[in-house]
Amino acid sequence: MQSDTAGSWVPVALSSDLPALAVMPARIASETVALWRSASGRATASADRCPHRGMRLSHGFVRGEALSCIYHGWSYAQGGQCLKIPAHPGLTPPETIRVVTYAVAEQDGVVWAAAGAPAGEPPRLNGFAPLRSVTVDAAIGFIEAAAGVGMNADGFLSPADAPSGLCLLLSDQGAGQTLVHVLIGQDAGPSARIAASRAVEALRRRAEALSTEGAGA
Amino acid sequence: MNKIGMIDEWYPVGLFSQLDPNGRDTWLMGEPIRVAIDGEGNPLVTGGNGRVLAVCVRYGHVWASLGKPDHDLFPIPEADQPGRRLVEVGVVRVRCSPLRAVENFLDIAHFPFVHTDILGSEPHTEVQNYKVEIREEEDEVWATQVKFYQPQAAKSASGGITTEYMYRVPAPTCSVLYKTCPPRPSEWDVITLFVQPLFEDVCDVWPWMALYDDDTPMTDLIHFQQTIFLQDRSILENQIPTLLPLDPGMEIPTRADLTSVAYRRWLKRHNYTYGAQLVAQ
Amino acid sequence: MSDVKQNQSTERMTISGDLVPDAFLPWIDRHVAKLGLSRTIFSVSEEKIELDLSGPEELIDMMEMGCSLGPIEVWVEAIERHVLG
Numbered sequence: 001m002q003s004d005t006a007g008s009w010v011p012v013a014l015s016s017d018l019p020a021l022a023v024m025p026a027r028i029a030s031e032t033v034a035l036w037r038s039a040s041g042r043a044t045a046s047a048d049r050c051p052h053r054g055m056r057l058s059h060g061f062v063r064g065e066a067l068s069c070i071y072h073g074w075s076y077a078q079g080g081q082c083l084k085i086p087a088h089p090g091l092t093p094p095e096t097i098r099v100v101t102y103a104v105a106e107q108d109g110v111v112w113a114a115a116g117a118p119a120g121e122p123p124r125l126n127g128f129a130p131l132r133s134v135t136v137d138a139a140i141g142f143i144e145a146a147a148g149v150g151m152n153a154d155g156f157l158s159p160a161d162a163p164s165g166l167c168l169l170l171s172d173q174g175a176g177q178t179l180v181h182v183l184i185g186q187d188a189g190p191s192a193r194i195a196a197s198r199a200v201e202a203l204r205r206r207a208e209a210l211s212t213e214g215a216g217a
Numbered sequence: 218m219n220k221i222g223m224i225d226e227w228y229p230v231g232l233f234s235q236l237d238p239n240g241r242d243t244w245l246m247g248e249p250i251r252v253a254i255d256g257e258g259n260p261l262v263t264g265g266n267g268r269v270l271a272v273c274v275r276y277g278h279v280w281a282s283l284g285k286p287d288h289d290l291f292p293i294p295e296a297d298q299p300g301r302r303l304v305e306v307g308v309v310r311v312r313c314s315p316l317r318a319v320e321n322f323l324d325i326a327h328f329p330f331v332h333t334d335i336l337g338s339e340p341h342t343e344v345q346n347y348k349v350e351i352r353e354e355e356d357e358v359w360a361t362q363v364k365f366y367q368p369q370a371a372k373s374a375s376g377g378i379t380t381e382y383m384y385r386v387p388a389p390t391c392s393v394l395y396k397t398c399p400p401r402p403s404e405w406d407v408i409t410l411f412v413q414p415l416f417e418d419v420c421d422v423w424p425w426m427a428l429y430d431d432d433t434p435m436t437d438l439i440h441f442q443q444t445i446f447l448q449d450r451s452i453l454e455n456q457i458p459t460l461l462p463l464d465p466g467m468e469i470p471t472r473a474d475l476t477s478v479a480y481r482r483w484l485k486r487h488n489y490t491y492g493a494q495l496v497a498q
Numbered sequence: 499m500s501d502v503k504q505n506q507s508t509e510r511m512t513i514s515g516d517l518v519p520d521a522f523l524p525w526i527d528r529h530v531a532k533l534g535l536s537r538t539i540f541s542v543s544e545e546k547i548e549l550d551l552s553g554p555e556e557l558i559d560m561m562e563m564g565c566s567l568g569p570i571e572v573w574v575e576a577i578e579r580h581v582l583g
């Protein structure tokens with residue numbers, strides 16, 4: 001399990017799940033962030049709390065290259081600085097009014113984010129491509145138990161008795177939940193993709209059953 | 218416990234028209250209570266150990282106290298004016314601090330964003346200066362000369378107008394809004410939020426209105442207010458921290474937030490801290 | 499950055515009440531930094547703090563809003579402001 005998350009890359013979403021102008025909540029270690037993509041396609045992760053009155057920015061909206069808070073419309077640039085306070089249109093907000101942003105890198109179809117200063121690039125997928133993501137109601141340990149194998153330091157796990165060409169990329173969501181990005185070989189055809197989905201569903205059910213039993217123990 | 222400052226106040230616990238002899242179980246500041254009607258048609262509210270709580274009936278609602286209030290419930294003279302339609306909107310449960318529910322009701326800068334094209338719209342987002350005072354004799358917070366341009370301010374309005382408002386906080390979890398009334402320009406429509414604090418982070422909100430509007434069907438009046446409130450609920454359930462900060466060290470209140478700042482000062486002065494966050498977090 | 503016309507001024511802000519300077523002064527500094535204002539403390543006592551603030555009027559308004567509350571142990575009775583020559 002990753003115990004030191006400062007500066008580690010976390011796979012927060014699949015690129016295909018974050019189209020332009022979308023904003024969604026995501027998790028880096030124990031913090032929630034607002035993950036958003038600007039009109040021009042750049043992905044940004046902002047702290048999920050508007051400095052005005054604490055509204056979650058993940059409920060906001062993206063316009064052009066800025067993220068706006070849904071409560072009073074305060075807008076933030078990709079660098080975090082406040083661009084506009086609609087109740088006071090005559091004011092150019094000082095750049096000291098800002099929201100914390102996190103490092104973001106996008107490659108191989110995965111959006112990675114990091115708290116603090118990451119050392120180097122995110123891990124490569126090495127011939128795998130993302131299929132889809134699923135949230136499992138079980139902590140990483142139960143997924144490892146169900147898969148019969150441990151996750152490596154970068155969060156990758158290849159289940160022991162699953163079809164070859166299936167790999168999982170895990171991200172702890174806290175509160176006994178794990179975000180699982182399902183990866184398959186880049187050249188996988190339709191039947192391999194279906195087999196992979198079925199294997200993941202079976203793994204999810206086993207992990208969630210273990211989690212429930214574990215809670216009752 | 219931080220409910221001490223608020224124990225001797227009145228809180229809404231139900232609609233008088235919906236009382237039943239078997240009673241309805243709910244909570245008031247963490248204490249389980251039962252709200253029923255007795256053999257003579259009077260409300261009967263009992264606390265956790267069966268003790269009978271002080272009650273009164275006003276504005277269509279049953280009000281109770283866990284302590285001994287030394288004053289009657291606040292007056293709303295408009296409630297007795299002939300020709301007014303009195304509207305019981307019905308309860309909405311919100312997972313937020315009761316104090317946050319009141320603060321949101323006092324805010325207008327959110328109208329173009331949360332109540333888009335109903336109470337406000339871009340680009341008419343500027344909040345002009347208005348006046349706020351704590352009226353010492355009544356011990357209430359009042360905001361006056363509040364103005365905001367609205368595309369459709371009330372069911373009885375036919376187009377965009379600049380609506381004038383007054384806001385009043387007569388009790389820690391209640392707020393009264395007075396709003397320009399299109400059919401009778403010299404009168405105010407009255408819209409209230411009566412908030413029942415179940416716990417510090419859960420409340421039941423009982424909106425009520427006294428309006429001059431002879432045309433709009435009752436169900437439409439109720440639906441309009443419910444729509445507005447459900448839009449506010451999605452904000453209220455997603456603010457950090459959950460409790461209402463009395464120290465704005467992690468926030469940036471602006472002049473548009475003047476009513477909210479006055480409300481928080483008034484809460485602080487009275488030690489009304491059930492649902493409040495004392496240290497900025 | 500400063501070619502946009504804004505109402506810039508320098509104001510003396512006088513805060514009075516039960517002010518607990520040990521708690522309030524660091525709080526004031528944090529809030530001033532968040533607003534990007536510059537400040538000079540003119541006088542400090544348990545009942546009164548005077549400070550000079552320079553910047554757009556809307557930001558000085560924000561300072562007044564925040565200081566009306568301050569940390570929990572402080573009670574602010576009144577805030578007066580006047581523009582300095």
